[in-house]
Amino acid sequence: MTSRSKIPRPTVKRLSLYLRDLESRREQEQQTISSQQLGDALGLTDAQVRKDLAYFGQFGHPGIGYHVQELIAELRKIFGTDRKWSAAVVGAGNIGRAVMAYPRFRHKGFEIVAVFDNNPGVIGQVISGHRVRPMDDLPALVGARDIKIGILAVPAETAQAVADALIDAGVLGILNFAPVRLDVRDAVSITSVDFSVALEQLAFQVSLGLTGSLDEQEG
Amino acid sequence: MTSRSKIPRPTVKRLSLYLRDLESRREQEQQTISSQQLGDALGLTDAQVRKDLAYFGQFGHPGIGYHVQELIAELRKIFGTDRKWSAAVVGAGNIGRAVMAYPRFRHKGFEIVAVFDNNPGVIGQVISGHRVRPMDDLPALVGARDIKIGILAVPAETAQAVADALIDAGVLGILNFAPVRLDVRDAVSITSVDFSVALEQLAFQVSLGLTGSLDEQEG
DNA sequence: CGTTGTGAAATGATTCACAGCT
DNA sequence: AGCTGTGAATCATTTCACAACG
Numbered sequence: 328m329t330s331r332s333k334i335p336r337p338t339v340k341r342l343s344l345y346l347r348d349l350e351s352r353r354e355q356e357q358q359t360i361s362s363q364q365l366g367d368a369l370g371l372t373d374a375q376v377r378k379d380l381a382y383f384g385q386f387g388h389p390g391i392g393y394h395v396q397e398l399i400a401e402l403r404k405i406f407g408t409d410r411k412w413s414a415a416v417v418g419a420g421n422i423g424r425a426v427m428a429y430p431r432f433r434h435k436g437f438e439i440v441a442v443f444d445n446n447p448g449v450i451g452q453v454i455s456g457h458r459v460r461p462m463d464d465l466p467a468l469v470g471a472r473d474i475k476i477g478i479l480a481v482p483a484e485t486a487q488a489v490a491d492a493l494i495d496a497g498v499l500g501i502l503n504f505a506p507v508r509l510d511v512r513d514a515v516s517i518t519s520v521d522f523s524v525a526l527e528q529l530a531f532q533v534s535l536g537l538t539g540s541l542d543e544q545e546g
Numbered sequence: 547m548t549s550r551s552k553i554p555r556p557t558v559k560r561l562s563l564y565l566r567d568l569e570s571r572r573e574q575e576q577q578t579i580s581s582q583q584l585g586d587a588l589g590l591t592d593a594q595v596r597k598d599l600a601y602f603g604q605f606g607h608p609g610i611g612y613h614v615q616e617l618i619a620e621l622r623k624i625f626g627t628d629r630k631w632s633a634a635v636v637g638a639g640n641i642g643r644a645v646m647a648y649p650r651f652r653h654k655g656f657e658i659v660a661v662f663d664n665n666p667g668v669i670g671q672v673i674s675g676h677r678v679r680p681m682d683d684l685p686a687l688v689g690a691r692d693i694k695i696g697i698l699a700v701p702a703e704t705a706q707a708v709a710d711a712l713i714d715a716g717v718l719g720i721l722n723f724a725p726v727r728l729d730v731r732d733a734v735s736i737t738s739v740d741f742s743v744a745l746e747q748l749a750f751q752v753s754l755g756l757t758g759s760l761d762e763q764e765g
Numbered sequence: 766c767g768t769t770g771t772g773a774a775a776t777g778a779t780t781c782a783c784a785g786c787t
Numbered sequence: 788a789g790c791t792g793t794g795a796a797t798c799a800t801t802t803c804a805c806a807a808c809g
Binding site: 555591594608610 | 778
């Protein structure tokens with residue numbers, strides 16, 4: 328383990344954008360890329376790109392730029408996406424279904440190996456190739472199928488209880504789609520995706536007449 | 547227009563979290579709240595909460611705190627959520643369906659008034675009460691139904707083309723679910739929701755053994 | 766040359782700490 | 788007393804600018 332100085336949070340958030348862009352360039356057979364090019368594509372400065380990458384190692388070649396293929400491999404190592412994570416979807420409603428049908432999950436190194444719901448009308452159904460199981464089966468299956476990630480697609484009211492169940496069962500991370508802040512007693516990693524917060528951001532930007540994206544520099 | 551100093555981007559992102567928390571407190575009949583209480587619930591310091599709110603006006607009452615009801619009203623004004631926005635969903639696949647079924651949209655002041663897709667097998671179907679229309683109808687309907695917001699739920703490959711169509715038709719904002727950066731020539735506001743980026747964030751945090759959320763301070 | 770990696774400077778955001786109001 | 792609003796201080800992130808390298 329190379330002793331690396333603390334990584335800024337914004338850097339972590341940009342890393343996956345780099346990877347996404349690089350993967351599409353590789354498909355188009357692009358061999359190398361400069362920090363300038365990568366920055367332009369993402370609305371960042373060249374210095375920012377270089378500094379972000381430099382937190383993790385020296386991947387560039389002076390006078391040349393970065394080898395696309397090589398940098399993709401490095402980023403995947405950083406993300407831990409070079410290994411596979413087993414995941415469980417909890418909640419087989421609309422969001423749960425959209426998640427199960429999302430083709431990129433597998434590509435990003437996640438495999439959905441179980442689906443849970445507590446609605447008797449849904450239990451037993453097969454959705455996107457997965458049989459929906461009752462919540463009661465959760466603790467046993469997390470262990471049996473080596474589930475590391477819980478995808479929380481239940482209503483806000485039950486989200487905390489389900490999160491607790493997932494943590495007790497031993498998952499390491501939770502992807503939360505419910506519009507609440509979960510209290511996870513620092514037991515797991517959490518990332519949230521919140522439609523209504525996103526909509527409100529948008530409404531706010533529109534009211535103010537702001538253009539472009541709040542996530543970017545170019546404002 | 548009150549002359550207000552520039553608002554930090556992180557503040558904008560927290561504003562909707564405040565509103566969400568306040569709304570749930572009002573349901574529980576809580577009358578007032580201190581910056582300390584609100585901060586604790588969201589993992590922020592009291593000073594941060596006060597400073598964020600102070601960018602928009604003086605809503606607090608020394609010795610008392612903030613009146614929940616009053617602050618909700620102020621935040622809604624700030625968000626422009628006290629008016630209604632007409633929205634169109636483009637893409638009636640899994641994500642589009644989840645969006646249409648999401649009950650909070652209406653509550654947040656958005657009304658879905660049209661749904662578009664270019665798949666002949668889907669056109670004409672009624673989903674969540676909306677008849678799916680061909681993409682060709684988009685330009686006319688955006689004008690006719692006063693559509694201000696486009697919700698982009700199409701695959702990455704077609705996202706840019708659809709965004710261009712929405713902009714040409716005259717929308718003011720786009721909520722983008724496609725995993726690409728859209729080039730919008732600064733014509734509209736953009737907010738993105740990206741599942742695969744979220745998953746990668748999570749994978750990264752888990753690999754590093756980080757706990758809690760990257761969006762928060764408590765780290 | 767062109768391009769990286771990186772200290773140093775500049776900008777931006779958070780926290781501190783306290784005057785002032787109720 | 789309890790709590791807000793806010794300048795000043797601290798901390799974090801970005802940008803600048805340039806030596807070093809292929």
